[in-house]
Amino acid sequence: MNKLSFIYRKVLLPACLFFTVLCVAFSAILSFSGTEMSLPTINFGNACQMLAFSVILALSDLLFSCKKLKTGAALILHFLCFIADISVVFFLIGKHAGSASGAFAVLSVFAVLYIIVAAAVLVIKRLSGGKRDEPYKRQFR
DSSP: OOHHHHHIIIIIHHHHHHHHHHHHHHHHHHHHHTOOTTSOSSOHHHHHHHHHHHHHHHHHGGGGGOTTSOHHHHHHHHHHHHHHHHIIIIIIISOOOSSHHHHHHHHHHHHHHHHHHHHHHHHHHHHTTOOOOOOOOOOOO
């Protein structure tokens, strides 16, 4: 697999998926929050921040494809990258945190959500036998 194909499959496609989910979730939260809808729900600055967050998150997903890292170590590193990504993109660059306690509360909520999703993924992997993606082997001829 050449480098462009690798970047496309392992970084750009997941980043676009994350970005789409973030945009839909952000729009849904704004529409249910009762805010004034005469303004666009996602402005250019928010879209750029969500895109940067998505690309960094997709890059941190590459930790799981590293053969030298065990699953637990990759998960801890990915969690730290996730929290750092939120902190840098949304709090430092985007200045979305009103106070330190508000930022801590938001990070705590995202940490709990991450732990729930990671636990569900690990349980599903354990129940499915934890099969890794192996290259296809021809069975006939």
